[in-house]
Amino acid sequence: MTQFKYCYGPVGSWRLGASLGVDPISRPEKICDYNCVYCQLGDCLPAPPDRAVYVQPQALGAELDLLKAPADYLTFSGRGEPTLAANIKELLFECGRRRTEKTAIITNASLIYSEKLRDELSAFDFVIAKLDAPNAELFNEINRPAPGICFDEIVKGLVRFSKGLRGRLAIQTMLIDRNKAYALDFAALYSKISPDEVQLNTPLRPCPAKPLSRNEMALACLITGAELKRLGADGIRIINVYGEETPDVLPVSAPDTLKRRGKI
Numbered sequence: 001m002t003q004f005k006y007c008y009g010p011v012g013s014w015r016l017g018a019s020l021g022v023d024p025i026s027r028p029e030k031i032c033d034y035n036c037v038y039c040q041l042g043d044c045l046p047a048p049p050d051r052a053v054y055v056q057p058q059a060l061g062a063e064l065d066l067l068k069a070p071a072d073y074l075t076f077s078g079r080g081e082p083t084l085a086a087n088i089k090e091l092l093f094e095c096g097r098r099r100t101e102k103t104a105i106i107t108n109a110s111l112i113y114s115e116k117l118r119d120e121l122s123a124f125d126f127v128i129a130k131l132d133a134p135n136a137e138l139f140n141e142i143n144r145p146a147p148g149i150c151f152d153e154i155v156k157g158l159v160r161f162s163k164g165l166r167g168r169l170a171i172q173t174m175l176i177d178r179n180k181a182y183a184l185d186f187a188a189l190y191s192k193i194s195p196d197e198v199q200l201n202t203p204l205r206p207c208p209a210k211p212l213s214r215n216e217m218a219l220a221c222l223i224t225g226a227e228l229k230r231l232g233a234d235g236i237r238i239i240n241v242y243g244e245e246t247p248d249v250l251p252v253s254a255p256d257t258l259k260r261r262g263k264i
């Protein structure tokens with residue numbers, strides 16, 4: 001099996017089908033400005049929210065030329081927060097020159113307050129943005145961000161981003177014991193942000209946090225759906241990790257996939 005430096009998978013994803021990962025960070029160490037309590041990449045101090053170039057577009061292009069595996073999406077994700085790569089627009093352009101699949105990015109939304117980043121993200125077909133807390137206190141407790149990252153600015157940025165978006169937006173919430181009782185508060189935020197989809201997740205990959213059960217997730221879906229309806233926002237689709245089919249997909253390189261996802 002060939003080893004790749006910047007791409008991994010494709011993997012079977014419950015929300016993206018066959019997803020070929022593109023890692024714009026691709027470093028041995030995790031580079032992220034959060035240190036979520038459930039992070040599968042390990043526990044370390046959050047990096048400062050500064051952007052840098054980690055992967056040259058030509059090098060990614062050369063690797064994509066070798067990859068023939070078909071996918072539903074090319075998905076920017078990997079060993080850290082993809083928007084900390086300052087050149088995601090150039091990397092996305094390289095993908096578009098070589099592949100016809102739709103593009104997605106899974107982001108922690110830490111920098112979404114920035115108009116420049118919102119402009120870059122709007123070039124993706126599908127943006128999946130994290131929101132694990134309904135208030136600043138829980139945000140600091142669960143996501144443990146680098147100093148200077150502000151919960152209210154993230155919510156404002158998500159609202160602005162959603163308004164001007166041509167592609168699709170999903171808000172992803174990782175539910176654990178600490179935030180599972182806040183479905184009503186989350187629904188109010190989802191209604192304000194108005195994404196196309198809410199993805200309720202719980203940590204099923206190896207990590208320090210305990211996942212919620214099927215019943216707990218079903219209850220969270222039920223309460224969230226009812227509250228969205230009450231708020232007149234029932235056009236927002238809700239999916240949860242236990243309720244979706246995950247396609248069987250064989251990765252082109254298992255080690256590259258394992259080090260980014262924690263499982264094949």
Ligand code: SF4
Pocket residue numbers: 032033034035036038039040041079080081108
């Ligand atoms: S945002 Fe993702 S990579 Fe960063 S700490 Fe949280 S789970 Fe880990």
